[in-house]
Amino acid sequence: MQKRNAFYAQSGGVTAVINATACGVIETARKHKNKIDKVYAGRNGIIGALTEDLIDTSKESARSIAALKHTPSGAFGSCRYKLKSIEENRAQYERLIDVFKAHNIGYFFYNGGGDSQDTSLKVSQLSKKMGYPIQCIGIPKTVDNDLPITDNCPGFGSVAKYVAVSIKEAAFDVKSMAETSTKVFVMEVMGRHAGWIAAASGLAAENEGDAPHIILFPEIAFDQKLFLKRAKECVDNYGFCVICVSEGARFADGKFLADAGSTDAFGHAQLGGVAPVIANMVKQEHGYKYHWAVADYLQRAARHIASKTDVDHAYAMGKAAVQFALQGKTAIMPTIVRTSNNPYKWKIGSTTLARVANVEKLMPRSYITKDGLGITNRCRTYLAPLIKGEAYPPYKNGLPNYIQLKNMQVPKLLETSFKI
Amino acid sequence: MQKRNAFYAQSGGVTAVINATACGVIETARKHKNKIDKVYAGRNGIIGALTEDLIDTSKESARSIAALKHTPSGAFGSCRYKLKSIEENRAQYERLIDVFKAHNIGYFFYNGGGDSQDTSLKVSQLSKKMGYPIQCIGIPKTVDNDLPITDNCPGFGSVAKYVAVSIKEAAFDVKSMAETSTKVFVMEVMGRHAGWIAAASGLAAENEGDAPHIILFPEIAFDQKLFLKRAKECVDNYGFCVICVSEGARFADGKFLADAGSTDAFGHAQLGGVAPVIANMVKQEHGYKYHWAVADYLQRAARHIASKTDVDHAYAMGKAAVQFALQGKTAIMPTIVRTSNNPYKWKIGSTTLARVANVEKLMPRSYITKDGLGITNRCRTYLAPLIKGEAYPPYKNGLPNYIQLKNMQVPKLLETSFKI
Numbered sequence: 001m002q003k004r005n006a007f008y009a010q011s012g013g014v015t016a017v018i019n020a021t022a023c024g025v026i027e028t029a030r031k032h033k034n035k036i037d038k039v040y041a042g043r044n045g046i047i048g049a050l051t052e053d054l055i056d057t058s059k060e061s062a063r064s065i066a067a068l069k070h071t072p073s074g075a076f077g078s079c080r081y082k083l084k085s086i087e088e089n090r091a092q093y094e095r096l097i098d099v100f101k102a103h104n105i106g107y108f109f110y111n112g113g114g115d116s117q118d119t120s121l122k123v124s125q126l127s128k129k130m131g132y133p134i135q136c137i138g139i140p141k142t143v144d145n146d147l148p149i150t151d152n153c154p155g156f157g158s159v160a161k162y163v164a165v166s167i168k169e170a171a172f173d174v175k176s177m178a179e180t181s182t183k184v185f186v187m188e189v190m191g192r193h194a195g196w197i198a199a200a201s202g203l204a205a206e207n208e209g210d211a212p213h214i215i216l217f218p219e220i221a222f223d224q225k226l227f228l229k230r231a232k233e234c235v236d237n238y239g240f241c242v243i244c245v246s247e248g249a250r251f252a253d254g255k256f257l258a259d260a261g262s263t264d265a266f267g268h269a270q271l272g273g274v275a276p277v278i279a280n281m282v283k284q285e286h287g288y289k290y291h292w293a294v295a296d297y298l299q300r301a302a303r304h305i306a307s308k309t310d311v312d313h314a315y316a317m318g319k320a321a322v323q324f325a326l327q328g329k330t331a332i333m334p335t336i337v338r339t340s341n342n343p344y345k346w347k348i349g350s351t352t353l354a355r356v357a358n359v360e361k362l363m364p365r366s367y368i369t370k371d372g373l374g375i376t377n378r379c380r381t382y383l384a385p386l387i388k389g390e391a392y393p394p395y396k397n398g399l400p401n402y403i404q405l406k407n408m409q410v411p412k413l414l415e416t417s418f419k420i
Numbered sequence: 421m422q423k424r425n426a427f428y429a430q431s432g433g434v435t436a437v438i439n440a441t442a443c444g445v446i447e448t449a450r451k452h453k454n455k456i457d458k459v460y461a462g463r464n465g466i467i468g469a470l471t472e473d474l475i476d477t478s479k480e481s482a483r484s485i486a487a488l489k490h491t492p493s494g495a496f497g498s499c500r501y502k503l504k505s506i507e508e509n510r511a512q513y514e515r516l517i518d519v520f521k522a523h524n525i526g527y528f529f530y531n532g533g534g535d536s537q538d539t540s541l542k543v544s545q546l547s548k549k550m551g552y553p554i555q556c557i558g559i560p561k562t563v564d565n566d567l568p569i570t571d572n573c574p575g576f577g578s579v580a581k582y583v584a585v586s587i588k589e590a591a592f593d594v595k596s597m598a599e600t601s602t603k604v605f606v607m608e609v610m611g612r613h614a615g616w617i618a619a620a621s622g623l624a625a626e627n628e629g630d631a632p633h634i635i636l637f638p639e640i641a642f643d644q645k646l647f648l649k650r651a652k653e654c655v656d657n658y659g660f661c662v663i664c665v666s667e668g669a670r671f672a673d674g675k676f677l678a679d680a681g682s683t684d685a686f687g688h689a690q691l692g693g694v695a696p697v698i699a700n701m702v703k704q705e706h707g708y709k710y711h712w713a714v715a716d717y718l719q720r721a722a723r724h725i726a727s728k729t730d731v732d733h734a735y736a737m738g739k740a741a742v743q744f745a746l747q748g749k750t751a752i753m754p755t756i757v758r759t760s761n762n763p764y765k766w767k768i769g770s771t772t773l774a775r776v777a778n779v780e781k782l783m784p785r786s787y788i789t790k791d792g793l794g795i796t797n798r799c800r801t802y803l804a805p806l807i808k809g810e811a812y813p814p815y816k817n818g819l820p821n822y823i824q825l826k827n828m829q830v831p832k833l834l835e836t837s838f839k840i
Contacts, residue, residue: 047599047600073593074596074597078597079599164818164819165819165820168819172491172493172721173493175493176434176493177500179464179499181500185717203818293716293717294695296590297602297605298590298607298715302589304589307818387817392812397807398584398727400588
């Protein structure tokens with residue numbers, strides 16, 4: 001079999017463990033040099049493929065590649081850039097094939113969410129049509145945990161752990177001060193459409209009265225009256241109230257709570273942030289002193305508190321992607337299959353890209369309590385194993401010792417350029 | 421020598437390591453049962469002393485007390501309650517002495533910031549006047565690092581580590597996405613008057629171009645023109661700009677930037693948060709896509725990423741406080757004395773309470789770069805050892821296994837109550 005190169009790209013919002021997947025891809029490919037010559041990474045994701053800006057990962061030492069496993073963010077750069085449909089912009093896809101052809105790329109590994117799986121599918125379809133064979137393997141990644149078929153998405157377990165740990169710690173703080181100080185604490189987490197991350201905060205509540213006391217999901221229309229009533233009940237019963245709100249929390253008419261927010265002193269549009277909106281709502285109604293936090297990127301970048309389960313998943317997905325490719329498979333995505341909850345066991349599965357492309361998995365209603373303000377035991381059973389285990393990065397001078405790769409460019413071979 | 425009881429209380433905002441100090445106090449006292457009978461803790465700080473709501477720590481197992489060392493927040497409750505001056509409210513102080521007398525309390529350990537040291541001092545003065553001997557030892561604690569004399573304050577090293585680690589991680593994230601997404605990231609940290617916490621973010625920048633690129637301190641009047649110019653330079657030169665802003669950042673006229681903030685949809689007063697104000701300012705001027713985070717309580721509660729140096733300091737201060745008391749000392753506070761930067765070495769010192777009561781230590785100008793937007797090497801040398809070492813808590817089911825004490829009340833002996 002002819003040796004061919006592989007292309008790997010990171011897509012969309014990065015995570016604490018997407019580089020662990022990259023590590024899995026590269027380390028596995030390096031073990032099969034008879035089939036895969038080099039792994040080229042797209043600089044800034046698929047943009048690197050379109051502009052022929054490829055990174056030669058073979059220039060990195062084994063040690064540097066191994067360090068990816070404990071380094072958050074996208075080591076080669078990622079991008080928010082969705083390819084149009086083939087009908088709308090066939091030139092984009094043809095350009096990809098041109099670049100792949102020029103660099104003898106026979107394997108396309110695309111690491112991202114639902115959009116990215118769709119792109120991988122289209123590339124696989126077009127490569128057939130254009131008579132240039134390329135094996136396309138999608139690799140799951142999203143902090144939002146919104147891909148279907150796979151039990152969970154690499155990236156989610158770590159943000160889930162960060163959120164559960166953080167709200168537990170903040171709640172300890174609030175509880176110890178509530179008598180004379182803050183009574184209501186609101187933490188805003190990611191999740192524009194799916195409430196998985198907000199749900200994960202619920203893992204912090206192990207006993208009656210434990211925080212978080214209220215969780216606001218994008219899937220459940222916000223009921224202001226019920227919410228304010230519950231907030232008061234919590235302060236009355238427990239002395240304080242801790243709330244986790246998803247950035248995508250919305251009113252019954254679909255409008256985001258964040259948009260009911262604020263204008264600045266100059267009258268400019270709202271500044272974003274649903275946490276202050278929620279906190280202020282409670283203040284107006286009940287007068288409680290409040291504090292709020294917006295974790296934003298801290299949550300998805302927090303490799304220092306990554307879930308070991310998540311790191312293992314992420315690495316395994318990268319490894320499996322290469323193995324599938326070596327088995328001659330294409331247009332598929334490796335998946336995580338749960339075989340047992342307690343003890344937690346899982347194995348590698350796979351799905352066709354057609355089944356995951358552009359499909360968004362929201363929280364099932366059975367994972368949310370009847371009143372819409374918490375998670376059920378069924379949800380806990382699902383989430384619990386995903387945050388298990390710690391996988392600390394090495395430290396130097398008190399800071400995590402994250403790797404920054406050399407990211408050397410592969411010499412360009414095409415004479416044409418491509419406008420993004 | 422007659423056996424007497426000790427009183428211990430936590431005061432003001434809690435930290436990731438104030439319970440490590442409590443652990444140091446209680447474990448050391450337990451080793452000297454010939455002199456100290458029991459350690460009573462004030463429920464919710466000094467309020468517990470005023471209302472005779474004392475917690476009997478002797479009811480807790482050695483194992484539970486040891487677990488305090490890895491548990492954030494205030495295990496006995498803390499409070500924001502400043503005693504008035506003796507002239508204004510002598511009754512408060514007399515009540516304290518009454519409660520101490522009733523419970524045979526001969527040692528007063530008060531764990532807090534500048535206010536608390538002032539209270540300790542006053543109690544020591546009054547106990548003399550009233551002829552009831554009580555040894556008063558202040559114990560330093562503040563995330564703000566704003567106590568004088570002591571090299572640093574327990575609580576600060578851990579929030580410093582949290583902030584440096586978090587901004588490093590978020591910056592990795594932003595850098596990998598900046599080509600097509602967020603170019604400016606703003607993280608807001610605590611520090612109403614002193615910029616120590618904001619300064620600590622600067623430890624994340626190890627090489628030219630590393631984040632944070634801009635730090636905004638309360639000590640330096642905000643220069644909007646200079647700030648906006650620098651933000652643009654960063655995006656031009658590095659492709660992105662990461663900013664750490666202290667909640668106390670203010671204009672030349674002393675007005676907080678946060679107050680230049682927003683009103684909500686109903687026209688209510690601003691919601692707080694300087695990060696969105698700063699982010700929006702950059703957006704208005706340069707049009708960059710931005711994100712912002714407000715760490716709020718997450719930063720001071722983050723025991724999961726505590727500094728080992730800080731935990732060691734916190735424990736040592738509690739231990740030293742008891743030892744000083746056993747040596748017959750009063751009206752003093754143990755301090756941390758730095759004897760060497762590299763390797764970092766420190767020892768226990770002490771100061772009179774009179775020298776620390778109500779004094780606030782701000783950042784020296786020499787710790788801030790000339791342009792007011794960063795930290796100097798001198799500052800780095802000071803800060804670096806304080807975040808060194810990791811001191812992970814034990815985990816159970818993926819979450820830190822923090823202790824919640826039984827907190828059993830000591831039977832009341834006084835027939836009078838006291839209104840707070």
